[in-house]
Amino acid sequence: MINLRIGGVPEHFNFPWWKLLAGEGLRPAGVDAQWEDYPSGTGAMVSALDDEALDVAVLLTEGAVVGASRGSKFRIVSLYTRSPLIWGVHMPAASGLAAARDVDNVYAISRRGSGSHLMACAYARSRGWPMEQVKFEVVGGLDGALEAFRAGRANVFFWEKFMTKPLVDAGRLRRVDELIAPWPAFVVCASLKALRDKRDAIALLLDEVFPVAAAVRADPATPAELAARYGLDPVDAAEWLSVTEWATTPGIDPAIVYSVADVLAELGLLGPAPRDSFVARISL
Numbered sequence: 001m002i003n004l005r006i007g008g009v010p011e012h013f014n015f016p017w018w019k020l021l022a023g024e025g026l027r028p029a030g031v032d033a034q035w036e037d038y039p040s041g042t043g044a045m046v047s048a049l050d051d052e053a054l055d056v057a058v059l060l061t062e063g064a065v066v067g068a069s070r071g072s073k074f075r076i077v078s079l080y081t082r083s084p085l086i087w088g089v090h091m092p093a094a095s096g097l098a099a100a101r102d103v104d105n106v107y108a109i110s111r112r113g114s115g116s117h118l119m120a121c122a123y124a125r126s127r128g129w130p131m132e133q134v135k136f137e138v139v140g141g142l143d144g145a146l147e148a149f150r151a152g153r154a155n156v157f158f159w160e161k162f163m164t165k166p167l168v169d170a171g172r173l174r175r176v177d178e179l180i181a182p183w184p185a186f187v188v189c190a191s192l193k194a195l196r197d198k199r200d201a202i203a204l205l206l207d208e209v210f211p212v213a214a215a216v217r218a219d220p221a222t223p224a225e226l227a228a229r230y231g232l233d234p235v236d237a238a239e240w241l242s243v244t245e246w247a248t249t250p251g252i253d254p255a256i257v258y259s260v261a262d263v264l265a266e267l268g269l270l271g272p273a274p275r276d277s278f279v280a281r282i283s284l
Contacts, residue, residue, distance in 0.1 A: 002201045003032045004194075007016040007045045008058035010037040011163050012230050012240060013081065013186060014215035015222075017058070026208060029244055031201045043111025045189075049074040055203060060085070060115035061187050065260045067113060068189075068278040070271030075195060075280035078188040078206050079252045083245040085185035087119050088161040090168070092149040106135045108145040108154035109235035116158045121267050123179055124160070131268065143202035146172065162240040183260045187252065192282035195280055203282050209218075213246035254279045 006021075008014040018034055020026075026033050037055070038045050043064030050053040050073045057074075059067070064076050107124075109117035117136065124134045137154040139145045142164070148154040159178070167173045190202050216222050223238040232240070254276070261275045 001027070001030055001032050002198055004055050004198060004201055004205060005034055005036060005053070005215050006056045006058075007038045007042055007048055007054045010039055010230075011160065012226050012232065012237070013178065013244070015226060015229070016209055016216050016246065018229070019214045020209050022054070026201075026204060029106045029204055031204060033205060036106065039143075041110045041116070043114035043117075046072055046074070046113065049189060049191045052191055052193050053066065054191065056188060056190050057197060058186050059189050060118075061183050061185060061256075061260055062118045062181065062264060063113060064187050065257060065278060066118060066264060066269055068273065069261065069264075069273050070113075071273050073192045074189045075192065076187050076252060076257060076278055077190050077195075077202065077280050077282045078250045079184055079256065080186040080188050081244065081246050081249040083243060084181045084183060085115070086161040086243070087115075087158045087179040088164050088168070088175045089166060089179060090122065090145075090150050090157045090159065090173045091176050093156055093171050093174050095155060095174060097235065100163075100221050105156045106137050106154040108139045108148045108157040109136050110141050110144070112136075118264070118267075118269060119157070119158045119179060119181065121269060122263075125267055126255060130217060149173075162232060162236055163230070165236050165284065168232070182263070190214070190282070195282070200284060203250065206282070210246065210248055210250065214248065217241060217244070217246065252280065254277060259266060265282050 021035050037148055042060045045057040046067040049057055104221055107120040139148045145157040168175050223234050226237040227234040257278050264270045
C-alpha cells in the first residue's frame with residue numbers, strides 16, 4: 001500500500017477531494033490517500049511540501065508560482081480549477097472607512113508568500129501605492145485576521161468571497177471591494193520526493209479526482225452539502241458553484257504558469273529560479 005498525504009484548505013473548493021476520500025478512496029488500487037486540512041493556507045503548505053510533511057497539496061496558483069520560483073522542493077503537476085478566485089477585500093465591521101484606499105492600511109496576511117499577501121500586493125500596486133510603504137501583519141489565517149481586527153493590529157484582509165460571506169452577513173466583517181484574480185485559482189503540487197517515489201500513485205490520484213469534481217458540479221444536491229459542511233448559505237453555495245469550474249483532466253499548460261510568473265515578476269515578488277523549472281509533467 002502506497003501512502004499519500006494530501007493537504008488543502010478546509011473550504012468548498014476541496015469538496016471533491018473529500019468526496020473521493022470519504023469512502024474507500026483509492027485503497028482498492030493500492031493507494032492509501034489521507035487528507036489534512038491547512039486552514040492557514042498556501043504558505044503553510046509550501047513549507048509542508050518542502051519539509052516532506054505532505055506529498056501533494058492544492059495551492060493557490062500565485063502562491064505555488066512564487067514558492068516554485070524561490071527554490072521550494074515541489075513542482076506544479078496539474079491545474080485544479082479553471083475558474084479564477086474571487087477575493088473579498090475586507091475591513092473591520094466597526095471601521096468608518098468605505099474603502100481600502102491608502103497606504104496607511106495594515107494588511108492582515110496568513111503568511112508571507114500566501115495568496116492573501118500576494119493579492120494585497122497586487123491590489124496596492126494597481127492603485128499606485130509605494131510598495132515600500134505598505135505594511136503587513138502575519139496572522140495565520142481567517143481566525144487570526146478577525147483577532148487582528150479586534151486588536152487594532154490590521155484593518156484590511158483578503159480572503160475568498162464566499163467563505164467570508166457568513167461573517168459579512170453577521171456583521172463581523174465588511175466587504176468593501178472585490179478582486180478577481182486574472183488566472184485559474186488553484187493548482188495541484190507534489191513534492192520532489194513524492195514525484196520520485198510515488199509518481200504513479202499521484203497520477204492515479206489526479207485521474208480519479210476530476211471525474212468526482214464533474215459529478216459534484218452536476219449534482220443538484222451539492223449546494224445543500226456544501227452549505228452543511230462549510231457553513232455557507234445554500235443560496236450562496238449555489239451561486240459559488242455556478243461560477244466555479246474544475247479542471248477535467250490532469251496536467252497543466254506551462255504557458256498558464258508563465259503568464260502568472262510574468263505578472264508576479266512585475267510586482268517584484270518572483271524568486272530567481274528559472275520559470276521552466278516550475279512544472280512537472282505527470283501521467284500514467
